[in-house]
Amino acid sequence: MTDTPQTAAAPQGLSRRALGQGLFAAAAALYTAALAWPIFRYLKSGTQGADEGPQVNEVNLGAEKDYLPGSGKLFLFGSKPALILRRKDGHFVALFATCTHLGCTVKFAQDQDRITCACHGGVYDPDTGRNIGGPPPAPLKPLVVSTDGGAVVVRRA
Amino acid sequence: MSVHAWLDERIGLADFMSFLRKKEVPDHRHAVWYFFGGMTLFFFMMQVLTGLLLIVYYQPGSDSSYGSVQRITSQIEFGWLIRSVHSWSANLMLLSAFFHMFSVFFMKAYRAPRELTWWSGMGLLGLGMGFGFSGYLLPWDQLAYFATKIGLDVMEKSPFIGKELATMLRGGADVGVITLQRFYALHAAVLPVLFMPLLLLHLWLVQKHGNAAPPSVTEKKSVPFFPTFFYKDLMVWFLCLNLLALLASLWPWDLGPQADKLAAAPDGIHPEWYFMSQFQLLKFIPGKVGPVDGELLGMGLFGAGGVLWALVPLWDRGSRGRLVNLVGLGAVIVLLVLTIWGYAGVAGKG
Ligand code: HEM
Ligand code: FES
Numbered sequence: 001m002t003d004t005p006q007t008a009a010a011p012q013g014l015s016r017r018a019l020g021q022g023l024f025a026a027a028a029a030l031y032t033a034a035l036a037w038p039i040f041r042y043l044k045s046g047t048q049g050a051d052e053g054p055q056v057n058e059v060n061l062g063a064e065k066d067y068l069p070g071s072g073k074l075f076l077f078g079s080k081p082a083l084i085l086r087r088k089d090g091h092f093v094a095l096f097a098t099c100t101h102l103g104c105t106v107k108f109a110q111d112q113d114r115i116t117c118a119c120h121g122g123v124y125d126p127d128t129g130r131n132i133g134g135p136p137p138a139p140l141k142p143l144v145v146s147t148d149g150g151a152v153v154v155r156r157a
Numbered sequence: 158m159s160v161h162a163w164l165d166e167r168i169g170l171a172d173f174m175s176f177l178r179k180k181e182v183p184d185h186r187h188a189v190w191y192f193f194g195g196m197t198l199f200f201f202m203m204q205v206l207t208g209l210l211l212i213v214y215y216q217p218g219s220d221s222s223y224g225s226v227q228r229i230t231s232q233i234e235f236g237w238l239i240r241s242v243h244s245w246s247a248n249l250m251l252l253s254a255f256f257h258m259f260s261v262f263f264m265k266a267y268r269a270p271r272e273l274t275w276w277s278g279m280g281l282l283g284l285g286m287g288f289g290f291s292g293y294l295l296p297w298d299q300l301a302y303f304a305t306k307i308g309l310d311v312m313e314k315s316p317f318i319g320k321e322l323a324t325m326l327r328g329g330a331d332v333g334v335i336t337l338q339r340f341y342a343l344h345a346a347v348l349p350v351l352f353m354p355l356l357l358l359h360l361w362l363v364q365k366h367g368n369a370a371p372p373s374v375t376e377k378k379s380v381p382f383f384p385t386f387f388y389k390d391l392m393v394w395f396l397c398l399n400l401l402a403l404l405a406s407l408w409p410w411d412l413g414p415q416a417d418k419l420a421a422a423p424d425g426i427h428p429e430w431y432f433m434s435q436f437q438l439l440k441f442i443p444g445k446v447g448p449v450d451g452e453l454l455g456m457g458l459f460g461a462g463g464v465l466w467a468l469v470p471l472w473d474r475g476s477r478g479r480l481v482n483l484v485g486l487g488a489v490i491v492l493l494v495l496t497i498w499g500y501a502g503v504a505g506k507g
Contacts, residue, residue: 031398038235039210045234046214 072108183370190260200250266369302416437499
């Protein structure tokens with residue numbers, strides 16, 4: 001075998017050895033892909049739709065009379081945390097509770113009548129959601145509240 | 158400076174390579190058996206790979222176990238394939254480990270200085286069966302549930318520590334969620350932690366002593382392990398990979414109905430094949446043999462046989478070759494007969 005003149009076996013200058021190596025490399029690449037592709041798809045398929053959850057457009061939060069003026073609490077709008085506040089004059093405000101700085105969940109600090117973020121000291125105005133202190137660069141995203149027939153209902157803005 | 162030289166200076170690559178090259182593999186007409194240890198190793202590596210993938214989606218728990226396996230097989234892309242490969246490769250790993258053990262036995266490769274290689278190998282096989290037993294429960298389907306019940310009952314009948322061990326594994330008197338949690342801990346954490354160092358010891362010893370030629374082989378031909386035999390090993394692994402892919406995709410592993418404690422055991426229920434011989438022994442042995450409990454006697458005999466088997470390097474130090482062959486043949490026949498008999502007993506019933 002090794003004595004065969006290479007030019008005779010492969011006139012185009014492609015030696016047998018190179019051909020063999022090429023075939024081997026191609027087969028190896030094929031097998032690698034056949035192993036890697038299912039693993040890649042397998043690991044990827046669980047992540048689809050994991051962070052969004054089903055699309056929610058409206059949440060019913062129960063009877064209006066259960067909310068004391070000046071109070072506030074967290075609830076889930078779909079998979080996202082949100083705040084419902086009843087102001088002292090009796091009207092409702094609803095905001096997404098994800099801090100616009102680095103994404104912590106904010107809280108309503110009733111004693112200061114402010115929305116605060118514990119992570120880096122962000123402060124928001126409870127009537128509008130405007131960022132009024134600390135690092136947050138933008139206001140909290142608003143939701144729309146209606147109180148039809150005594151029930152508090154929150155919808156997308 | 159080349160990468161090779163850089164690494165060599167720091168971790169002594171050259172020493173490692175000469176350690177690999179030092180070993181010779183005897184070349185004779187029984188040499189084909191030298192592949193089985195390597196095959197076992199290959200299937201074990203497949204278990205590690207697919208097992209790590211399965212724990213990404215598996216959720217242990219009385220409700221979530223079944224549901225998550227169902228999700229893996231029906232919703233996660235290629236999940237059915239990963240699970241099927243894991244189940245098939247588990248069986249092939251144990252099958253090749255058994256072949257490996259018997260070939261080592263008949264070639265008398267356990268003789269000095271390879272006693273520790275033999276014992277570490279026995280340990281690996283025991284842990285391997287533990288993997289199989291604990292893993293079988295995890296999908297929490299009807300078959301898994303009852304096979305585990307039976308397996309633990311078999312264990313319960315073993316003398317001395319049998320009862321204690323079975324209760325400990327079960328986490329109580331009945332197979333339940335606590336058992337499931339324990340088996341998951343065993344299967345995915347405890348056993349791997351025990352298996353890996355033992356495997357390294359085993360492989361290091363094999364490398365250190367080289368493969369033994371059976372006493373019947375007199376001509377001293379051999380090939381270097383690295384690279385000659387190593388490439389042959391790789392070829393065999395390649396065949397194993399193709400076989401595994403075929404089996405796993407043509408006969409994807411089944412998932413039965415969810416385990417239900419109120420349901421009666423299905424007809425023809427039996428454990429996996431590597432526990433079939435013990436199962437059959439308990440089935441046919443009468444309740445009382447003279448004054449002693451029949452099941453206890455049966456498992457006692459089985460256990461004593463196992464101990465004799467493990468101690469072969471001590472009772473055969475080179476002069477009892479014929480006796481060893483007879484014992485080995487006897488063991489093969491007993492195991493085969495019990496296993497085939499066991500399958501005949503459940504055939505057509507489930
Ligand atoms: C369960 C996992 C196991 C793995 C991954 C494994 C792996 C290997 C490998 C790769 C070899 C070298 C190739 C060969 O001789 O076949 C070997 C040799 C050996 N194994 Fe295992 N083995 C396992 C189980 C066992 C069992 C159950 C026994 C016996 C009780 C055993 C006893 C031995 C002995 C004595 C040798 C040396 C054989 C010789 O010198 O020719 N091993 N093993
Ligand atoms: S994340 Fe809220 S202030 Fe930084």
